[in-house]
Amino acid sequence: MIARATFRAFDPVLDYLPRLVPKAAIIGADAIEADLTDFLDPLARPSNSKDAAIVAVIDYAIPFAHPLFTVESGHSRFAAIWLMEAAATETRPDIAFGRELRGPQIDALHIPGDPDAAYRSCGLMAPDRCMPMAHANSHGAAVAALSGGYLPSDKQGRRFPLLGVSLPKSVIAETSGSLSTLFIQAAVTFVIARARALARELSEGAAEPVRLPLVINLSLGVTAGAEDASGPLTRLQDAITRNGIADLGPIHFVVPTGNHRQDCLRARLYQGQRIGWSIPPADPTPNAIEIWAAAGQGVPKLAIEMPDGARLEVPLSASGGGFILNDRRKRVGRVVLQKRGTPPRACFTVILPPTLPASPNDPHAPPGLWRLEIVGAGDKGCDLVIHRDDRLPGFRSQALQSRLVEDGYSRRTADGRWPVADPKDADQKQAPKIRRNGTVSAYGRGKSQIRVGACHARPAGGISPYSGLLPDGTAGDVMAPADASLSRTGMNLPGINHAGRQRLSGTSLSAPQVTRWLATALADRKTIPDRKAFKDAMEEGDNPSLGVPVLPWRHGLQD
Amino acid sequence: MTTPTLTWQDGSPVEDEDFHNQIWPLLDDLIDSDPSAAPDVGHQAREAALSALIDAAFGLKP
Numbered sequence: 001m002i003a004r005a006t007f008r009a010f011d012p013v014l015d016y017l018p019r020l021v022p023k024a025a026i027i028g029a030d031a032i033e034a035d036l037t038d039f040l041d042p043l044a045r046p047s048n049s050k051d052a053a054i055v056a057v058i059d060y061a062i063p064f065a066h067p068l069f070t071v072e073s074g075h076s077r078f079a080a081i082w083l084m085e086a087a088a089t090e091t092r093p094d095i096a097f098g099r100e101l102r103g104p105q106i107d108a109l110h111i112p113g114d115p116d117a118a119y120r121s122c123g124l125m126a127p128d129r130c131m132p133m134a135h136a137n138s139h140g141a142a143v144a145a146l147s148g149g150y151l152p153s154d155k156q157g158r159r160f161p162l163l164g165v166s167l168p169k170s171v172i173a174e175t176s177g178s179l180s181t182l183f184i185q186a187a188v189t190f191v192i193a194r195a196r197a198l199a200r201e202l203s204e205g206a207a208e209p210v211r212l213p214l215v216i217n218l219s220l221g222v223t224a225g226a227e228d229a230s231g232p233l234t235r236l237q238d239a240i241t242r243n244g245i246a247d248l249g250p251i252h253f254v255v256p257t258g259n260h261r262q263d264c265l266r267a268r269l270y271q272g273q274r275i276g277w278s279i280p281p282a283d284p285t286p287n288a289i290e291i292w293a294a295a296g297q298g299v300p301k302l303a304i305e306m307p308d309g310a311r312l313e314v315p316l317s318a319s320g321g322g323f324i325l326n327d328r329r330k331r332v333g334r335v336v337l338q339k340r341g342t343p344p345r346a347c348f349t350v351i352l353p354p355t356l357p358a359s360p361n362d363p364h365a366p367p368g369l370w371r372l373e374i375v376g377a378g379d380k381g382c383d384l385v386i387h388r389d390d391r392l393p394g395f396r397s398q399a400l401q402s403r404l405v406e407d408g409y410s411r412r413t414a415d416g417r418w419p420v421a422d423p424k425d426a427d428q429k430q431a432p433k434i435r436r437n438g439t440v441s442a443y444g445r446g447k448s449q450i451r452v453g454a455c456h457a458r459p460a461g462g463i464s465p466y467s468g469l470l471p472d473g474t475a476g477d478v479m480a481p482a483d484a485s486l487s488r489t490g491m492n493l494p495g496i497n498h499a500g501r502q503r504l505s506g507t508s509l510s511a512p513q514v515t516r517w518l519a520t521a522l523a524d525r526k527t528i529p530d531r532k533a534f535k536d537a538m539e540e541g542d543n544p545s546l547g548v549p550v551l552p553w554r555h556g557l558q559d
Numbered sequence: 560m561t562t563p564t565l566t567w568q569d570g571s572p573v574e575d576e577d578f579h580n581q582i583w584p585l586l587d588d589l590i591d592s593d594p595s596a597a598p599d600v601g602h603q604a605r606e607a608a609l610s611a612l613i614d615a616a617f618g619l620k621p
Contacts, residue, residue: 003613009582015602016590026601094615096608178585186609193615286588298566299573320579336584339565346565349584376568387585
C-alpha cells in the first residue's frame with residue numbers, strides 16, 4: 001500500500017520528529033485520553049446533507065477560530081483539525097503528535113471578547129516555543145478563507161463542513177519538500193479518515209447513507225521531483241481520486257501550479273552542452289539540482305566546474321553515492337544516482353553544502369557561478385531541475401534560491417514583457433536551454449489533481465508572470481485571479497486576526513478559489529468525477545479562467 | 560512485461576546496488592542524525608498511531 005510504504009521510507013524523519021515540532025507537541029505520559037465528541041454541533045451541521053460537500057485545507061497556521069468558519073449561532077464549521085504543533089495535552093489512538101480538535105471542542109475554547117483564547121489554550125501562542133498564531137497574518141488564514149470561508153450569517157456556509165491540518169513550521173520552512181512528504185501524507189490520511197467518520201455521523205438517522213463529496217486544497221509546492229506521477233504524494237492522491245473511498249462521494253485534490261516560471265530553475269541539455277549554476281553567498285542551506293536522463297537512455301556523465309574554473313570529477317563510489325572533491329581533496333559536494341519513475345529513468349542529484357556553514361569546520365561550497373556539463377548522454381538529452389530553496393514570507397529561514405544561468409537568456413522579452421510558454425522549437429538542440437514549460441510544481445504531476453494557475457483580474461485571463469506551466473505550456477487545468485493586474489499584484493485576504501487583512505499574491509491563492517468553486521458544484525450535485533470532467537466544465541480555450549470570485553470580503557481584485 | 564535495464568554510457572548495465580536506495584537524497588543533509596544518541600522512545604508509538612490512521616482512512620471497517 002502506497003501510504004504504508006511511504007511512511008516506512010520516511011522512518012528517519014519520524015525518528016527526527018522531536019526536533020521538527022515543539023517539545024510540547026510530543027505526546028508524553030501525562031496526556032489524557034480525549035473524550036469522544038461529535039464532529040459538529042447540530043446547529044453547525046448541513047441542514048440537508050444531500051447538498052453538502054466537505055472542504056479540507058492542508059496548510060500552515062490555519063485560524064480555526066475565525067468567524068468565517070462559524071455559523072450564525074457561533075458554532076464552528078471545522079469538524080476536525082489536526083494541529084501538528086499544538087501541545088499534546090490529550091491523546092487519540094491515531095494522532096501521532098500534536099492535537100486534534102473537533103468542532104464542539106473549538107466551541108468550548110471560545111471566550112467572548114478574546115479572539116486568541118483558542119490558540120493560546122492549544123499552546124500555539126507560546127512565547128519562544130511555538131508562535132504560529134501569534135501573528136496578524138498567515139498563509140493558512142488566506143488559503144482557508146478562500147477555500148471555505150463564509151460570513152456566519154450566510155446559510156451557504158453550513159453546506160460546507162471543514163477539515164484542516166496545520167503543518168509544522170519547520171517542515172514548511174524547508175522548501176525543497178524533502179521533509180514535508182511524511183507530514184503531507186499523514187495530513188491527507190487524516191482528512192480521509194475524518195471525512196469518512198463525518199459522513200457516517202451525518203448519515204445517522206438518515207434513510208440512506210450520505211456519501212459526501214470531498215475537495216482537498218493543498219496550496220504547497222516544490223520544484224524538483226518525479227514528473228511521471230510516480231512520486232509518493234501524487235501516487236497516493238491519484239489512487240484516492242481514481243478508486244474512491246468507502247463512505248464518501250467524489251474526492252478531488254486541488255493544487256497550485258507553483259510560482260517559479262521565471263526563476264530559471266529548469267533546463268534541457270544535450271550531450272556536450274553546459275550551463276551555469278549560480279550559487280548564492282551566505283546561504284545556510286544546501287543547494288541541489290536533479291539531472292534526469294530520458295526514459296530508456298543511459299546514465300548521463302557529468303562534469304562540474306567550480307567558480308574558480310577548476311574542473312572536478314563527479315565520481316560514484318558504492319551504492320550510487322559519491323563526493324565531489326576539490327584539488328585539496330576536500331569535499332565540496334555530493335552526488336547521488338537513483339533509478340526513479342516508471343519506466344525507470346536515471347537521475348543524478350548534485351548537492352552542494354551551504355555557502356554559509358554553521359561552523360567553519362563544516363563542509364561548505366564556494367558561492368558563485370558553477371558550471372554543469374553533460375559529457376555523455378543519450379540523444380534525447382537531460383532535464384535539469386533545481387530544488388526549491390527559498391525563504392517564505394514571515395519565516396526566519398535565511399535560505400537563498402540558486403538558479404541556472406545561460407548566456408543570452410533573458411527573463412523578459414525585448415519589449416519588456418514576461419514570456420509565457422517556450423518557443424515551439426524548444427526541443428531542438430540549438431533552442432534556449434532554460435525552460436518555462438514544465439515549471440508546474442511536482443505536487444501537480446499526478447494524473448488526477450486539478451492544477452490551478454494564477455492570472456490577472458484585469459485584463460481578464462492574463463497569465464501572472466510567476467505562474468508555473470504544465471509541460472504543454474498551458475497555465476494549468478484552469479486559472480483563477482490572484483492579482484488585480486500586472487501593476488497591482490495580489491488580492492486582499494483575511495488574516496489570523498478577525499478584523500485583519502493581508503495582501504498576498506501567488507498560485508497558492510488561485511487553487512482555493514477552485515476548491516471553493518468545485519465544492520459548490522459538487523454540493524449542487526453536478527457530476528464531476530475526474531480532471532477531464534472538470535476541464536469540460538470550464539470554458540473552452542488553452543488557458544481557461546475561473547473569473548473574479550464572489551467572496552464575503554472586499555478582495556481588491558477590481559479596485 | 561520486463562523492466563528496462565538502465566545502462567552506463569558505455570552500454571554496460573547498471574546493477575541495482577549501483578543506485579542510491581533512499582528516495583529523498585537531501586534528507587542526509589537536512590537531518591543531523593547522531594548515531595550515538597539514545598533511541599527515541601516515542602518512535603514506536605508514533606508508528607502505531609500513523610498505522611491506526613491509515614486503517615481509519617483506508618480500512619474496510621474504520
